[in-house]
Amino acid sequence: MHNVFLDWDKLFREAERIEVPDLKYDNVIYTGMGASYIPGEMARILEPPLDYLVYNGDPTRFKARGKFSLLAFSRSGDNVETLIVTRRAFELGADVICVSAGGKLANLCREKGGRHVNLSMQARMSNGQDYPTRVWFPLLFTALVKILNTRSSGQYRISELAEGVEEGKERALNLAKRLVAKIRGRIPVFYGSLYFPVAIRFKQDLNETAKYPAFYGPIPESNHNDLEAYVRAQSLQPFVIGDQDIDYVTLSVIKAEQIIPAGSTPLKNVAYLVLLSGLTSLLLAEEEGLTEEEAFSDSNLKIARKLANLILK
Known part of the structure; x- marks a missing residue:
């Protein structure tokens, strides 16, 4: 069996080239589910100098006050819980940044005036199928850290x-x-x-x-x-x-x-x-x-x- 995790150094290097938009607010809410939720939690370890919250609860009960930036992460772009939270964030007037490989999340972000970061991964399993989201961690996490860097005085050295x-x-x-x-x-x-x-x-x-x-x-x-x-x-x-x-x-x-x-x-x-x-x-x-x-x-x-x-x- 090919051990795809041993290729992660190359994937992290590729991820360094991902272009991301600037955060508008210091109040940041991250949302994602499953393997797309984990990058948001991992960022806590970095103790970002922001008002940083991770939300993966009941999407129908999502609430927020004041001006905030929502970071919506979904590798496929089709996770229903993430889509519901993102729609609600747009209704609340949030600054929304979506990170996905396309899907409904990318379309929603463009339609509502949000900003989208496109992820692509060329590696495939021996049977030609895509690897699941957990293999994409280097892309997801690097994109997140680069976004946080835009309002953290570039304190994180991505390399x-x-x-x-x-x-x-x-x-x-x-x-x-x-x-x-x-x-x-x-x-x-x-x-x-x-x-x-x-x-x-x-x-x-x-x-x-x-x-x-x-x-x-x-x-x-x-x-x-x-x-x-x-x-x-x-x-x-x-x-x-x-x-x-x-x-x-x-x-x-x-x-x-x-x-x-x-x-x-x-x-x-x-x-x-x-x-x-x-x-x-x-x-x-x-x-x-x-x-x-x-x-x-x-x-x-x-x-x-x-x-x-x-x-x-």
Whole structure:
């Protein structure tokens, strides 16, 4: 099976050429679902100097006050929840920037006077089909960071994303093999404080690529409830992502495996950790006997999306 995640350094380099518009306001709301939601959460790790909110709740209940910029991300451009939030944002007079590979979101953005960032990915699976959204993370996240940079005095050096993969690729591949050995026959639970968004991504990757159960929890909230479950939960394998002081509370109470960021900057750490997540999920998929087509097929997700479309249309 071709390991597409090992090509991410090239994809991050390609993404550096993406052109983005300037944000108009310091009040920024990011919206997206699934693998298009994760880039928005990852940006929290960077602690942007903006009033920054990520919204992926019930789209029919979206509300906002005052002047704000909406960043609507959907790789396909056809996610119904994202379309509903975007329409509402236009009604509220927001500055709207849409990021997609086309679809209904691009059309809506043009019709309503928003600005659109077009994403394209040439890589295809061996059967000629497109890779799913989670493989596109370098494009989505780079576009987001570049947009945030327009109102953050250019504080983020975009090239650090590719550097994070280039510098950590070998280490990530070796660690991924060790994580798979730890996960084998058990149910992984990923925890984090600063790197909590990475815990969400690990859960998503294992669920979607390896078709394997996985869960996540936030630190310190998980310290007030989850930890008692480990008294008898022999089938669970906890992981703590990060090395913040509060992370060591969880590590000291349960026999967790610590995943330490390898980079020297937040951007390098995000690139390295999300690469590690992808590599772990694909290696586990191979161990489970899945083909590339099976690993990157999301048939059950498509059923859920169709049901959501019926409810929300």
